[in-house]
Amino acid sequence: xxxxxxxxxxxxxxxxxxxxxxxxxxxxxxxxxxxxxxxxxxxxxxxxxxxxxxxxxxxxxxxxxxxxxxxxxxxxxxxxxxxxxxxxxxxxxxxxxxxxxxxxxxxxxxxxxxxxxxxxxxxxxxxxxxxxxxxxxxxxxxxxxxxxxxxxxxxxxxxxxxxxxxxxxxxxxxxxxxxxxxxxxxxxxxxxxxxxxxxxxxxxxxxxxxxxxxxxxxxxxxxxxxxxxxxxxxxxxxxxxxxxxxxxxxxxxxxxxxxxxxxxxxxxxxxxxxxxxxxxxxxxxxxxxxxxxxxxxxxxxxxxxxxxxxxxxxxxxxxxxxxxxxxxxxxxxxxxxxxxxxxxxxxxxxxxxxxxxxxxxxxxxxxxxxxxxxxxxxxxxxxxxxxxxxxxxxxxx
Amino acid sequence: xxxxxxxxxxxxxxxxxxxxxxxxxxxxxxxxxxxxxxxxxxxxxxxxxxxxxxxxxxxxxxxxxxxxxxxxxxxxxxxxxxxxxxxxxxxxxxxxxxxxxxxxxxxxxxxxxxxxxxxxxxxxxxxxxxxxxxxxxxxxxxxxxxxxxxxxxxxxxxxxxxxxxxxxxxxxxxxxxxxxxxxxxxxxxxxxxxxxxxxxxxxxxxxxxxxxxxxxxxxxxxxxxxxxxxxxxxxxxxxxxxxxxxxxxxxxxxxxxxxxxxxxxxxxxxxxxxxxxxxxxxxxxxxxxxxxxx
Numbered sequence: 226x227x228x229x230x231x232x233x234x235x236x237x238x239x240x241x242x243x244x245x246x247x248x249x250x251x252x253x254x255x256x257x258x259x260x261x262x263x264x265x266x267x268x269x270x271x272x273x274x275x276x277x278x279x280x281x282x283x284x285x286x287x288x289x290x291x292x293x294x295x296x297x298x299x300x301x302x303x304x305x306x307x308x309x310x311x312x313x314x315x316x317x318x319x320x321x322x323x324x325x326x327x328x329x330x331x332x333x334x335x336x337x338x339x340x341x342x343x344x345x346x347x348x349x350x351x352x353x354x355x356x357x358x359x360x361x362x363x364x365x366x367x368x369x370x371x372x373x374x375x376x377x378x379x380x381x382x383x384x385x386x387x388x389x390x391x392x393x394x395x396x397x398x399x400x401x402x403x404x405x406x407x408x409x410x411x412x413x414x415x416x417x418x419x420x421x422x423x424x425x426x427x428x429x430x431x432x433x434x435x436x437x438x439x440x441x442x443x444x445x446x447x448x449x450x451x452x453x454x455x456x457x458x459x460x461x462x463x464x465x466x467x468x469x470x471x472x473x474x475x476x477x478x479x480x481x482x483x484x485x486x487x488x489x490x491x492x493x494x495x496x497x498x499x500x501x502x503x504x505x506x507x508x509x510x511x512x513x514x515x516x517x518x519x520x521x522x523x524x525x526x527x528x529x530x531x532x533x534x535x536x537x538x539x540x541x542x543x544x545x546x547x548x549x550x551x552x553x554x555x556x557x558x559x560x561x562x563x564x565x566x567x568x569x570x571x572x573x574x575x576x577x578x579x580x581x582x583x584x585x586x587x588x589x590x591x592x593x594x595x596x597x598x599x600x601x602x603x604x605x606x607x608x609x610x611x612x613x614x615x616x617x618x619x620x621x622x
Numbered sequence: 623x624x625x626x627x628x629x630x631x632x633x634x635x636x637x638x639x640x641x642x643x644x645x646x647x648x649x650x651x652x653x654x655x656x657x658x659x660x661x662x663x664x665x666x667x668x669x670x671x672x673x674x675x676x677x678x679x680x681x682x683x684x685x686x687x688x689x690x691x692x693x694x695x696x697x698x699x700x701x702x703x704x705x706x707x708x709x710x711x712x713x714x715x716x717x718x719x720x721x722x723x724x725x726x727x728x729x730x731x732x733x734x735x736x737x738x739x740x741x742x743x744x745x746x747x748x749x750x751x752x753x754x755x756x757x758x759x760x761x762x763x764x765x766x767x768x769x770x771x772x773x774x775x776x777x778x779x780x781x782x783x784x785x786x787x788x789x790x791x792x793x794x795x796x797x798x799x800x801x802x803x804x805x806x807x808x809x810x811x812x813x814x815x816x817x818x819x820x821x822x823x824x825x826x827x828x829x830x831x832x833x834x835x836x837x838x839x840x841x842x843x844x845x846x847x848x849x850x851x852x853x854x855x856x857x858x859x860x861x862x863x864x865x866x867x868x869x870x871x872x873x874x875x876x877x878x879x880x881x882x883x884x885x886x887x888x889x890x891x892x893x894x895x896x897x898x899x900x901x902x903x904x905x906x907x908x909x910x911x912x913x914x915x916x
Contacts, residue, residue, distance in 0.1 A: 251741070252769035252785075261772065264785040278773045278785045280740035281711065306709060310741075335709065 226402045232393035235363040235400055236302070236328050236386070237262035239370030241272050242408040243326070245300040246415075249277040249288035253307040254340045255390035256330040260302055282307040286314035286325075293323035294429060296420030298374065301325070304390060305332035305346045312350065315383075319354025319456065321430050322418070324377030324384075326370065327355075331502065331553075332390040333588040341589020342390040344501060347530075348554035348562050350385075354456055356463060357530040359501045360388040361487065363400040365528075368480060371403070374412055375470050380463045381418050382456070387530075389503045391589070403478055411477050460532045467529055485534040486541050490516060491523030496605045497542060497578075498524040500551040501563060504592070508551070511597045520605050527563070535570035542567070543574035547608040549601060552615075553586045560615050579608045585618035592619070648672045648682075650702050657696055661847075661854030663814035663840025664694050667761045670817055670838075671732060672701065674824035685728040688717040690737035693768045693842075694761040697732035711742025714749045717756050725898050728757075728828065735762040735776040739795055743775070750804035752897035753832040759824065760797065760835070763842035771845030778878055782849040794878050798889050801835040802873035808834035809890040811876065813861040814841075816886060823888055832896050839884070 230238075236259050240248070248267070250260035266272040275292075279285045282303050289299035303311065308329055318325050329347045333339040347357060358373060360366040366388050373384040388394065421427060433449040440446040447455070464485075471484035489509045491497055498508055505526025515522045525541060542548050548571075552561035559565065564582035571577050581604050586592045596618050604611060643649065649672075658664050675685060682703060689698035691710035698705035708716045717729045731738075738746055738760050749756060765783055766772045773783040773790050776797070780789040801809045808830040812820035820838060827834035841847055841857035852860070864880055869887040876885050895903070 252766050252772040254769055257769045257772065257784075261770070261784040265787055268787045276785070280743065280775055282741075310710075338707070 226404075227399055228402060229397050229399045230363070231258065231395055231397055232363050232366050232388055233259035233330070233395070234262050235367040236370055236388070237266065238402050239367040240300050240326075240328075241266055242367075242403060242405055243300075243371050243374045243412060244298065244409075244414070245272075245274055245326075245374075246297040247275050247277070247289065247292035247299045248301065249279050249285040249292075249299075250301050251279055251282045251285050251303070251307060253282070253304050255332060255342075255394045256302045256304040256307070256328065258394070259328060259330065263300075282310040283314060286311045286318060286327075289325045289327075290314060290318050290321065290323055293318075293325050293417075294321070294421050296415065296417040296422075298415040299323075299325045300327070302328035302330065304330045305334045305340075308346045308350060309334060312353070315350055315353040315355060317430075318383045320452070322381040322456070324374070324381055324415070326373045326377055326384050326386065328366075328370065329385045329387045330390045330394045331387055339588035340390075342392055343553040343587045343589065344387070345554045345587070347385060347387045348556075351531060351562060354382070354460070356382055356384045356460065356532060358384060358386050359526075359528055359530060360386060360393070361503050361506045361526050361528075363393065363398040364480065366393065367400060367402065368474065368478070371408055371412055372470050372474055374415075376463065376466060378415055379466050379470070380459050382460055382463060387502065392503050407477060411474065464529070464532050464534050464536075467534075483528065485527070485529050485537040487526040487528060488541070489524045489526075491525060491541070494521050494523030495546040496520065496522040496549065496601070496608075497545050497547075498522070498549045498551060498601060499527060499542075499563075499567065500524075501527050501530060502553070504551060504553070504586070507592070508597060511594055511601065514594075514598060515601055515605070520602070522601060522605055530563070533566050533570070535566075538567060538570040539574050542571060542578060544576045545578040547579045547581065547604055549581045549583065549604045551583050551585060551597075553584075555584055555587075555615065560613070564615070581608070581611050582613075582615040583618050584615045590619050645669060645672045645676075648676065648702050650700055653700055656700060658693060659842075659844040661841060661843035662693070662767075663763065663838075663842075663854075664697075664761050666814040666817055667694075667759070667820070667838045667840055668697050668700065668732070670814075670821040671697075671730070671759055671824055673821050674828055675730070677821075678825045678828040680728045680828055684726055685730065686720060687730045687732055688713045688720070689731070690733040690742060691768070692734040692737045692766065693763070694732060694734035695737055695768075701732075711737055711740070712745065713737065714742060714745035714756065714758065718745075718749055718754050721755060722898070725755075729755075730828065731756055731758045733758075733760065734767070735760055735764070735797075736766045736774045739797065739800075740775040747800070747804040750801055750806040750833050750835070753805060753807055753894055753900075755832055755896045755898060756834075757824075757827045757830070758833070758835045759827075759838065761838050761840050762797065763840045763846060764794075765842055765846040767842045767845045771842070771849060776878070778880060781846075783846070784849070796873070796877045797837045798835075798876045799873040802890055805833070806835045806890065807832035807892050807894055808888070809873065810835070810888040811837040811839070811884075811886050813839040813865060813884075813886065815858050815861040816865075816867075819867070819886075826888070826891070830891070832894060
């Protein structure tokens with residue numbers, strides 16, 4: 226069924242189709258309409274779940290951690306400072322290997338206050354051990370939420386589904402709601418790797434020592450470093466799992482096919498723009514205009530940020546003349562986090578392109594077509610004139 | 623002069639003559655118009671607070687206002703004093719830091735129920751326990767107004783909100799009882815309808831040496847009232863009909879139930895040493911005298 230609704234409602238329908246059992250959330254702009262919709266579905270009896278209107282984001286994720294530990298499919302959503310307030314529990318959920326799914330409706334973080342969109346919230350939580358998927362439109366939001374549960378439960382690692390605040394969360398677009406029975410076939414009920422069970426009591430995530438030691442049964446138990454190593458290795462393996470899930474999803478729902486990178490007019494492109502989120506779809510219009518001028522340029526939207534699909538990135542970008550990384554976030558004191566990751570992925574390549582970094586749209590600063598055209602024109606025509614330092618677009622000092 | 627002319631009503635020239643609000647000197651008028659909706663009670667609560675500040679005799683040069691996040695949290699942005707708009711729930715710890723850094727300051731926390739008692743609830747009970755010399759003014763509009771009216775820790779039982787479309791199944795806080803149990807030394811509750819009593823009470827709260835707490839009940843017609851079929855006037859009528867004033871009432875008898883009655887008044891006004899006094903007595907002066915003795 227096709228409907229026209231907001232990105233937040235698309236996410237809510239995805240959560241409903243995934244049959245999440247416990248939802249805990251706290252209001253924060255621009256996420257709020259998503260969890261309002263979920264509470265409506267629960268109260269109307271359309272969704273068989275517990276909705277818990279907790280008193281803070283820290284509590285929201287704590288509830289999800291407990292629900293997931295007890296074997297339930299758990300969901301929460303937040304934005305900006307709400308995500309930062311969860312920080313302690315983010316690390317905990319990943320370390321405890323709980324397949325929670327959370328929508329992060331991207332918004333800039335304070336101080337000073339902003340409610341508008343950029344990616345600093347999710348990017349600043351890059352190293353918490355959560356996987357991060359980015360959606361570019363409403364269809365991708367609903368599809369990615371369903372896929373995210375599959376991914377999280379396959380590798381026992383939590384997943385953030387990130388989409389742009391206001392630009393996607395509050396705009397209306399047509400999208401297809403997949404058929405519930407088909408989703409049930411695609412995504413079987415959650416069977417936890419382990420769960421709290423009164424008949425077989427367990428004490429989870431107790432204190433570890435620096436070195437391995439025998440457990441109560443005399444078996445050598447992994448220590449902190451081993452547990453963290455396993456998290457990393459499983460997350461690296463998740464890169465292939467993402468592709469497998471995409472393949473299965475495409476077979477079932479006839480959508481997808483680009484699990485890591487969504488290319489647009491890139492086949493013969495010497496110059497490739499790359500970015501996260503809805504900006505890559507906005508850039509498609511800019512690419513068309515530049516193609517009309519005869520510039521061999523294309524754009525790639527990165528769907529998976531953590532784990533970082535470095536091989537796919539290297540494969541897609543090596544041999545190009547120049548790669549232009551547009552970012553709505555910054556690793557302060559250095560450069561864009563995505564820019565640094567892309568350069569690092571390209572380092573082993575024989576034919577390394579020049580890479581440029583543009584910072585734009587922080588705190589919702591309007592991104593104008595003319596600015597993108599100017600930046601790309603400059604990067605294409607005089608690639609050697611732009612150095613390694615990030616260039617800020619639309620800055621008014 | 624023709625007496626007829628004398629009685630002639632002259633239309634005020636709205637364009638050329640700016641109308642002054644009596645509290646303009648305490649307002650950042652460049653930020654007006656404010657964000658509060660028509661029928662909202664925060665403006666009245668804010669006005670009462672500013673009026674109380676002016677008449678309290680406090681040195682306003684040494685008075686600061688701290689707010690958290692939410693509609694009431696905008697207070698700090700509109701007052702023309704040193705003010706701080708903090709992160710969600712953290713107005714009280716920011717205020718505590720200010721007071722400890724400079725005990726000469728009069729520190730007023732002006733924020734909402736969601737900010738002070740849900741995400742920031744922990745800070746309230748500890749500041750009250752310490753008898754930290756702050757004035758905490760809480761505008762209680764029974765909901766998270768700024769995000770569109772979700773269920774809060776103060777939402778009445780069975781009230782409808784965007785996250786409880788079939789009614790709230792949880793019980794709301796009795797805030798004066800919480801304040802009492804935590805150790806607050808001045809505790810009061812008024813509504814925005816009782817503006818004079820409220821202003822007088824806020825004045826006493828500002829002059830109080832310890833932790834003072836004033837709860838102000840206020841309508842939120844747009845995001846709370848609309849879902850419960852209550853206009854701003856309906857809510858004020860309810861404040862008139864259902865509220866009784868009972869000073870020194872037991873905090874245990876102050877539960878929020880509009881079906882029965884709501885008790886207003888000043889319930890607690892006692893003196894006990896403030897956090898800074900006990901700190902000085904225990905840590906500073908003791909060390910000093912020991913040093914002297916040695």
